[in-house]
Amino acid sequence: MELSYGDFKVLKEMGVIDFAEDVRFEPTKVLEKFQKEARAANHYFSASNRTVQRFGYRKPQLALVFADLFVDSQQLLMVTVAAALQEIGYKIQVFSLEDGPVREIWRKIGIPITIIQTCVNMPSFVDWLNYDGILVSSFQAKGVFSCFEQEPFKSLPLIWTIHERSLATRSRKYISDGQTGILSDWKRVFNRSTVVVFPNYMIYATFDVGNFFVIPGSPAEAWEADTVMASHKDNLHFRMGYEPEDAIIAIVGSQFLYRSLWLEHAIILQALLPVVLEFPLDNSSNSQLKIIVLSGDSTSNYGAVIEEIALKLKYQSGIVKHKALDVDADNVLSMADLVIYGSFLEEQSFPDILMKAMCFEKPIIAPDLSMIIKYVDDRVNGYLFPKENTKVLTQMIRQVFLKGKISPLARNIASIGRSTARNLMVLETVEGYASLLLKVLKLPSEVASPGDVAEIPPKFKEKWQWHLFEVASNLTYSTDRTLRSHTFLDKFEQHWNHTQRERFGDAKAANELFVYNIWEEEKQIAMANARKGREEEEIKGRTDQSYGTWEEVYRSAKKADRSKNDLHEREEGELVRTGQPLCIYEPYFGEGTWPFLHISSLYRGIGLSTKGRRPRAEDIDAPSRLPLLNKPYYRDILGEYGAFFAIANSIDRVHKNAWIGFQSWRATASKASLSRIAENALLDAIQSRRHGDALYFWARLDLDPRNPFQLDFWSFCDAINAGNCKFAFSEALKRMYGIKHDLDSLPSMPVDGGTWSVMHSWALPTRSFLEFVMFSRMFVDALDAHMYDEHHSSGFCYLSLSKDKHCYSRILELLINVWAYHSARRMMYVNPKTGQMQEHHRFKSRKGLLARCV
Numbered sequence: 001m002e003l004s005y006g007d008f009k010v011l012k013e014m015g016v017i018d019f020a021e022d023v024r025f026e027p028t029k030v031l032e033k034f035q036k037e038a039r040a041a042n043h044y045f046s047a048s049n050r051t052v053q054r055f056g057y058r059k060p061q062l063a064l065v066f067a068d069l070f071v072d073s074q075q076l077l078m079v080t081v082a083a084a085l086q087e088i089g090y091k092i093q094v095f096s097l098e099d100g101p102v103r104e105i106w107r108k109i110g111i112p113i114t115i116i117q118t119c120v121n122m123p124s125f126v127d128w129l130n131y132d133g134i135l136v137s138s139f140q141a142k143g144v145f146s147c148f149e150q151e152p153f154k155s156l157p158l159i160w161t162i163h164e165r166s167l168a169t170r171s172r173k174y175i176s177d178g179q180t181g182i183l184s185d186w187k188r189v190f191n192r193s194t195v196v197v198f199p200n201y202m203i204y205a206t207f208d209v210g211n212f213f214v215i216p217g218s219p220a221e222a223w224e225a226d227t228v229m230a231s232h233k234d235n236l237h238f239r240m241g242y243e244p245e246d247a248i249i250a251i252v253g254s255q256f257l258y259r260s261l262w263l264e265h266a267i268i269l270q271a272l273l274p275v276v277l278e279f280p281l282d283n284s285s286n287s288q289l290k291i292i293v294l295s296g297d298s299t300s301n302y303g304a305v306i307e308e309i310a311l312k313l314k315y316q317s318g319i320v321k322h323k324a325l326d327v328d329a330d331n332v333l334s335m336a337d338l339v340i341y342g343s344f345l346e347e348q349s350f351p352d353i354l355m356k357a358m359c360f361e362k363p364i365i366a367p368d369l370s371m372i373i374k375y376v377d378d379r380v381n382g383y384l385f386p387k388e389n390t391k392v393l394t395q396m397i398r399q400v401f402l403k404g405k406i407s408p409l410a411r412n413i414a415s416i417g418r419s420t421a422r423n424l425m426v427l428e429t430v431e432g433y434a435s436l437l438l439k440v441l442k443l444p445s446e447v448a449s450p451g452d453v454a455e456i457p458p459k460f461k462e463k464w465q466w467h468l469f470e471v472a473s474n475l476t477y478s479t480d481r482t483l484r485s486h487t488f489l490d491k492f493e494q495h496w497n498h499t500q501r502e503r504f505g506d507a508k509a510a511n512e513l514f515v516y517n518i519w520e521e522e523k524q525i526a527m528a529n530a531r532k533g534r535e536e537e538e539i540k541g542r543t544d545q546s547y548g549t550w551e552e553v554y555r556s557a558k559k560a561d562r563s564k565n566d567l568h569e570r571e572e573g574e575l576v577r578t579g580q581p582l583c584i585y586e587p588y589f590g591e592g593t594w595p596f597l598h599i600s601s602l603y604r605g606i607g608l609s610t611k612g613r614r615p616r617a618e619d620i621d622a623p624s625r626l627p628l629l630n631k632p633y634y635r636d637i638l639g640e641y642g643a644f645f646a647i648a649n650s651i652d653r654v655h656k657n658a659w660i661g662f663q664s665w666r667a668t669a670s671k672a673s674l675s676r677i678a679e680n681a682l683l684d685a686i687q688s689r690r691h692g693d694a695l696y697f698w699a700r701l702d703l704d705p706r707n708p709f710q711l712d713f714w715s716f717c718d719a720i721n722a723g724n725c726k727f728a729f730s731e732a733l734k735r736m737y738g739i740k741h742d743l744d745s746l747p748s749m750p751v752d753g754g755t756w757s758v759m760h761s762w763a764l765p766t767r768s769f770l771e772f773v774m775f776s777r778m779f780v781d782a783l784d785a786h787m788y789d790e791h792h793s794s795g796f797c798y799l800s801l802s803k804d805k806h807c808y809s810r811i812l813e814l815l816i817n818v819w820a821y822h823s824a825r826r827m828m829y830v831n832p833k834t835g836q837m838q839e840h841h842r843f844k845s846r847k848g849l850l851a852r853c854v
Contacts, residue, residue: 151590681835
């Protein structure tokens with residue numbers, strides 16, 4: 001240090017100083033994952049004999065989920081991003097756990113809002129499968145993750161944006177206190193996210209599971225500066241221990257701690273010393289220039305380091321002080337006359353602390369680091385000095401002050417700097433989210449690709465949407481986001497600790513009860529054995545009679561008991577159901593579907609997986625009736641068709657009604673399920689045999705959200721299957737019927753003014769259902785033989801534009817129409833609200849079009 005403070009080259013060659021220039025934070029695992037997926041898709045489609053096509057009949061849909069709709073910088077950022085995304089073709093819906101004033105702002109930009117609840121204790125009536133991607137904002141929305149950790153929503157692309165530092169700070173406490181359980185709980189939620197996005201390179205390494213990503217830029221610093229400037233009306237100089245005439249220079253630096261940080265501060269203080277000596281003196285012959293080093297947190301001893309450096313440099317006592325970032329940052333920046341950025345680390349994004357200083361309208365002096373000179377022009381909106389020549393820094397400080405006060409030129413530069421900082425990195429933020437969505441979302445073939453990032457109009461990338469928040473920012477709801485985040489963490493910890501105490505307490509009580517029950521059972525066994533011994537002694541010598549063994553007597557008694565009580569053990573719903581002409585089965589997979597299932601004697605659930613079945617319900621366990629569904633591959637690819645096959649297998653054991661129906665939980669979610677009026681109308685039509693052997697359906701193709709242009713049957717099927725539905729259908733039928741030559745084996749599905757069934761929501765006579773299942777099994781066998789090897793090995797199939805575990809399930813969704821039309825069944829549409837019925841595709845219109853093979 002005595003050798004040279006100004007010559008960085010010498011210090012670097014001596015190995016004394018290390019600017020950590022070789023340290024960079026890169027989302028390596030996430031980027032590798034994106035690249036691997038892109039390579040796999042390119043390899044498959046380049047080698048495939050079939051081309052795939054995107055039709056783009058509907059917009060990509062995003063769900064934005066918030067903890068609340070209060071007025072804060074986070075809402076400002078997401079409103080800005082959402083407005084830009086709308087410009088390139090996204091359709092957006094906002095969900096929030098709590099209402100607030102920002103509701104009106106979202107409505108103003110044409111985005112609807114829905115207030116929801118977490119899925120922990122209350123059901124969530126949201127079909128998240130309607131959305132191509134989910135964006136969750138703030139860790140305070142953690143409660144909503146319980147919805148996305150349930151099937152069938154587990155595999156939805158989810159981007160979680162975290163702006164707060166509070167959890168990162170609190171995680172250190174969890175580690176030091178040995179609270180690994182809380183850490184594991186947070187890691188579980190982080191792990192569910194496809195990507196976790198931060199606005200800067202904060203230290204969240206404790207939770208990193210390989211999905212962290214950084215999109216720089218946030219209006220948070222500008223928002224906080226505005227709030228502080230509006231609230232600090234009193235004399236900060238006096239409160240902080242300074243005189244009104246004192247000029248304050250604040251030295252700030254990198255958010256990261258590295259080895260040479262203290263030396264950088266020493267170098268800046270060395271450059272400031274000549275200016276301090278030249279500055280006017282107060283009445284006590286002390287310099288009126290005061291220096292505050294703003295660094296570290298309140299738990300560190302860095303203040304002692306700064307005092308020692310100031311002493312070595314021969315500063316007068318009281319001139320140089322240290323303040324902690326986590327306690328005094330806003331007060332110091334608000335009070336300072338000049339802010340010097342005293343770190344020489346090449347950051348990957350513009351330093352937050354420097355941005356906030358500019359937002360406080362303070363003149364700033366910073367080294368010519370690449371990330372700083374990208375936004376700061378020397379003597380235009382700030383001052384820059386070469387980082388390897390701190391003598392220039394001394395000269396600049398002399399120019400900033402004029403007779404102990406900030407010069408008019410410096411004030412003008414600070415004013416321009418504030419305008420710059422308020423909208424810093426809007427472009428990087430907007431384009432960052434748009435680019436990330438392109439990598440994360442796997443859009444179906446009927447969904448249009450969003451516009452290119454470059455197509456976003458410039459006005460949406462130049463400024464945050466401040467004008468929308470001008471009125472709302474004055475409301476009382478504009479609370480401190482940091483305070484709210486700490487309050488949330490406090491409540492979360494209390495709840496978590498309480499849950500743990502209850503869990504372990506119950507476990508202890510259960511263990512004690514278990515031991516007591518074992519003791520009681522042993523006592524009863526001993527008494528029974530003693531009684532048995534006495535009885536055997538009493539009957540010894542009597543004539544032997546054949547009563548059978550104890551085991552035989554026990555089995556006979558239990559059998560008689562079961563037969564006697566069989567009727568009483570049946571649920572009331574089952575008895576009512578048996579007497580009805582119709583039973584409608586609702587296939588489901590996972591707890592996320594439970595809110596959409598009916599609890600009525602007319603309906604019965606059928607779980608496609610043994611896990612995730614409803615407790616205390618009379619649902620059918622499909623895998624136990626069809627072991628094929630125990631294999632996740634076939635459970636996923638068959639979808640709700642697995643329920644058809646499971647019911648048809650030994651159908652008399654579970655279904656004793658003359659008619660059978662199915663209704664998708666998604667039909668209920670989209671409000672296309674049968675109302676009570678429609679149910680009664682359907683039952684009346686069935687009992688009166690009004691339409692004979694007919695297919696009744698109530699979810700129609702022309703009203704399906706995937707079909708906004710009301711395409712005909714085969715065009716729609718192609719649209720949702722990457723343009724290859726007709727080919728796959730034709731190939732399957734050829735295999736079914738052994739057709740060797742290249743004939744057009746595609747059944748006719750004409751455009752005759754009628755519509756078709758979708759979403760597996762229909763009813764049939766049970767006998768006809770079994771015929772349909774026989775036809776379906778042959779069709780599925782043929783389709784599976786055609787596609788299994790390729791799809792099972794790669795995860796790709798030519799019916800989708802990306803990896804798709806459901807592959808041909810969308811073809812199976814429409815198969816009922818082909819069978820019903822060509823097997824000469826009447827096709828009756830039932831209005832799900834009114835129950836009114838209308839026949840489609842009358843027999844006269846089918847003349848000469850029916851395929852005999854079906």
